[in-house]
Amino acid sequence: MRSMDTQKMVRLSLLISLATVLSILENQLPIPRPLWLRLGLANVITLVALMMYGTRAAVTVACMRALLAGIFGTLPMLAFSFPAALASSTAMGVLHRVSGQRLSIIGLSISGAVVHNLTQLLVAYFLLSLNRSSILALAPLLVLAAVGAGFVTGLIARYLVRHLFSSFEE
Amino acid sequence: MLTRYDRFLIIGLLALALLCLGIVRYRAGRTDTVLVQVDGEEVIRASLAADRRFWVDGPLGRTEIEIRDERVRVVDSPCERKICVRTGWIGKPYQMVICVPNRVVIRLLGSDDDDGLDAITE
Numbered sequence: 001m002r003s004m005d006t007q008k009m010v011r012l013s014l015l016i017s018l019a020t021v022l023s024i025l026e027n028q029l030p031i032p033r034p035l036w037l038r039l040g041l042a043n044v045i046t047l048v049a050l051m052m053y054g055t056r057a058a059v060t061v062a063c064m065r066a067l068l069a070g071i072f073g074t075l076p077m078l079a080f081s082f083p084a085a086l087a088s089s090t091a092m093g094v095l096h097r098v099s100g101q102r103l104s105i106i107g108l109s110i111s112g113a114v115v116h117n118l119t120q121l122l123v124a125y126f127l128l129s130l131n132r133s134s135i136l137a138l139a140p141l142l143v144l145a146a147v148g149a150g151f152v153t154g155l156i157a158r159y160l161v162r163h164l165f166s167s168f169e170e
Numbered sequence: 171m172l173t174r175y176d177r178f179l180i181i182g183l184l185a186l187a188l189l190c191l192g193i194v195r196y197r198a199g200r201t202d203t204v205l206v207q208v209d210g211e212e213v214i215r216a217s218l219a220a221d222r223r224f225w226v227d228g229p230l231g232r233t234e235i236e237i238r239d240e241r242v243r244v245v246d247s248p249c250e251r252k253i254c255v256r257t258g259w260i261g262k263p264y265q266m267v268i269c270v271p272n273r274v275v276i277r278l279l280g281s282d283d284d285d286g287l288d289a290i291t292e
Contacts, residue, residue, distance in 0.1 A: 128273070134266060
């Protein structure tokens with residue numbers, strides 16, 4: 001990564017630690033929810049990083065968050081979370097660049113969530129040797145869940161970004 | 171709040187997912203076979219018709235599985251978060267209980283399952 005100014009570095013570090021905490025909290029809180037599904041609150045922070053500093057920052061925040069939160073989990077959990085974080089943040093960055101303003105932060109969030117879930121399904125395919133029909137049976141459910149979760153995190157990110165940006169206009 | 175492309179994206183994804191879901195449900199038919207994999211290797215293939223209790227050994231230890239009334243569940247598992255136990259009973263084709271920490275996958279085969287062929291040739 002090119003040299004960056006101190007303010008950017010500090011802000012990115014803050015975002016990474018925020019995302020890590022959110023990720024760990026979300027894993028451990030006994031919130032009633034369907035078993036496999038999570039809202040993916042850390043994605044809010046990835047979106048904020050994307051809006052503030054672009055694709056590279058978003059990918060950095062997502063990957064560092066996955067690695068740091070992975071310390072508090074198990075290795076198989078990391079095998080699921082890291083590739084998904086990498087793929088979804090990259091996808092959101094690319095879509096953000098390609099679509100210009102046509103996709104809002106909510107559209108980006110949903111795309112990211114879908115890529116995230118499908119990446120995890122792909123990992124499961126290889127890691128757990130699921131067969132093709134199981135994958136085909138699971139994929140639509142995961143896409144549906146991702147649309148819902150992506151919408152909610154996108155909405156949160158939208159408000160967060162708006163308030164952050166207005167507070168940054170020193 | 172949502173742009174036009176957001177709506178295209180959402181509607182497209184929902185339509186695609188629901189269509190796939192419909193196709194899967196339509197083709198799944200009934201299930202009568204449960205397949206248990208540990209670390210990707212098939213270790214047990216059992217009929218749902220006969221009630222029984224058995225266990226498989228994974229890297230963390232013993233996962234206890236029960237078949238009753240044409241359904242199957244994990245009774246006990248050495249993993250930390252017990253997602254597999256909390257999944258509860260499954261009884262429909264393609265449903266799964268997955269225990270990532272103990273590398274255990276319990277799958278109900280569907281009638282067009284690509285593992286179904288093995289059952290015939292065995």
